[in-house]
Amino acid sequence: xxxxxxxxxxxxxxxxxxxxxxPGSVLVHEHILVDFGGVKSPSKYDRGAVLRMARPRLExxxxxxxxxxxxxxxxxxxxxxxxxxxxxxLTGLEIWTNTGIYGAANRSGVPEWAWRENANQLAKRWIxxxxxxxxxxxxxxxxxxxxxxxxxxxxxxxxxAAALASLETGMTIASHTNGGGKAAEAQLDxxxxxxxxLSKFAWVHAQNEKDHTYHERAARAGAxxxxxxxxxxxxxxxxxxVQFMDRQGLLERTLVSQDAGWxxxxxxxxxxxxxxxxxxxxxxxxxxxxxxxxLMVENPRKAFGG
Numbered sequence: 521x522x523x524x525x526x527x528x529x530x531x532x533x534x535x536x537x538x539x540x541x542x543p544g545s546v547l548v549h550e551h552i553l554v555d556f557g558g559v560k561s562p563s564k565y566d567r568g569a570v571l572r573m574a575r576p577r578l579e580x581x582x583x584x585x586x587x588x589x590x591x592x593x594x595x596x597x598x599x600x601x602x603x604x605x606x607x608x609x610l611t612g613l614e615i616w617t618n619t620g621i622y623g624a625a626n627r628s629g630v631p632e633w634a635w636r637e638n639a640n641q642l643a644k645r646w647i648x649x650x651x652x653x654x655x656x657x658x659x660x661x662x663x664x665x666x667x668x669x670x671x672x673x674x675x676x677x678x679x680x681a682a683a684l685a686s687l688e689t690g691m692t693i694a695s696h697t698n699g700g701g702k703a704a705e706a707q708l709d710x711x712x713x714x715x716x717x718l719s720k721f722a723w724v725h726a727q728n729e730k731d732h733t734y735h736e737r738a739a740r741a742g743a744x745x746x747x748x749x750x751x752x753x754x755x756x757x758x759x760x761x762v763q764f765m766d767r768q769g770l771l772e773r774t775l776v777s778q779d780a781g782w783x784x785x786x787x788x789x790x791x792x793x794x795x796x797x798x799x800x801x802x803x804x805x806x807x808x809x810x811x812x813x814x815l816m817v818e819n820p821r822k823a824f825g826g
Contacts, residue, residue: 540800542812543585546820549694549724549748549777550589550796552578552607552615555598555785558628563785567603570783570790571610577781577795578611584800588614590777590824592694592724594622594663596629598785601657616660616824619646619685623678624665624696635674642681643688650689661824662686662693665724669699671706679707683716692824694722694746701734708743718742722775722823725749727757732764739765739773744823746775750803751794759806766811775823776803776815 552574557563581589593599601617608615621642622629634642649659662682666675682693693711697703704723711721722744726735739745747761758776765774778799784791804812 540805541583541585542800542804542816545584545586545816546588546590546824547581547586547777547796547799548590548722548775548820548824549592549746549779551593551779551781552591553598553600553603553781553783553785554593556625556628557786558625559596559631560628562598565783565785565790567600567606570603570785571607573783573790573793574607574781575610577793578607578613581796582611582613584797586613586796588616588820588826589796590616590618590661590694590820592618592663592779594618594620594629594665596631597622597625599654601653601655605655605657616826617654617657618661618663618694619649619654619659619691620662620664620682620693621678622663622665622696623675624667624698627667627674630674634678639677639680639684642677643684646681646685647688650685650691660691660826662691663696664693665696665698666703666707667698669703669706671699671703676710679710680714683711683714686720687714687716690720690825692720692722692744694724696724697726697728700729701731701738704729704734704738704743708738708741719744722746727754727761732761735761735765736768736770739768739770742773744773744775744819745770746777748775748777749779750776750799751778751780752798752802755803755806758803762807762811762815771811771814772819772822774815775819
């Protein structure tokens with residue numbers, strides 16, 4: 521663990537039950553703000569109002585030993601590096617932002633220029649953001665998405681661009697995958713063709729695929745299989761997914777997170793904001809200690825660096 525993370529862990533007050541804490545833990549898929557108004561009708565919002573809602577949830581999270589949160593809101597759907605920087609400064613939590621283009625949500629986050637540019641041109645944009653930063657914040661991973669299976673031309677181009685950018689920068693690709701295991705495998709085929717290591721790919725929302733065969737194949741190929749969206753209604757299924765991966769000897773390719781938070785910029789007042797601690801209080805205690813350590817401390821760093 522890096523010195524800054526270690527000091528932040530020491531600074532955090534223990535949770536009500538310190539046995540629930542996971543010092544040095546990382547959440548790989550969460551949000552502070554999302555704007556489903558998209559690029560054509562982006563919402564106007566008050567950063568102060570967002571922070572008043574998000575700050576206590578982030579500070580509560582730190583008490584459980586979390587030192588880093590990957591903020592997965594993509595450009596075109598509310599990515600706000602300045603907001604992320606403000607939240608990090610206020611809470612002492614390390615918060616990462618991303619580059620890339622999100623091709624799901626009925627393409628609402630896809631800017632006009634992305635329809636015209638080829639994969640090389642798109643990759644150059646993302647590489648430039650990695651080099652120069654966005655609003656003074658350097659992206660640390662690539663967030664993209666495919667809209668379903670079979671992949672459409674735009675989907676294929678976005679994944680090709682992500683692979684090219686990953687080869688240049690070393691950033692990991694987190695791909696929101698509609699279309700289940702078939703769509704995941706189609707993306708892995710693209711990375712393989714471009715000689716991008718499959719260890720640089722995280723299959724986001726893998727829990728939506730109910731056939732574990734696809735989870736096993738993706739992990740054995742070297743990709744990261746991410747079961748996110750953990751919450752009260754999905755707890756048992758997520759536990760089954762993790763336990764299946766464990767039985768197959770594939771915990772080392774498994775990620776978990778909640779897809780929580782979400783100040784909805786397009787909703788008056790921001791809507792309902794989910795806190796980030798359920799995974800600590802109600803999910804992880806059902807797993808062995810060594811499994812928790814791997815899922816929350818070791819694997820996130822292996823997958824995304826840092």
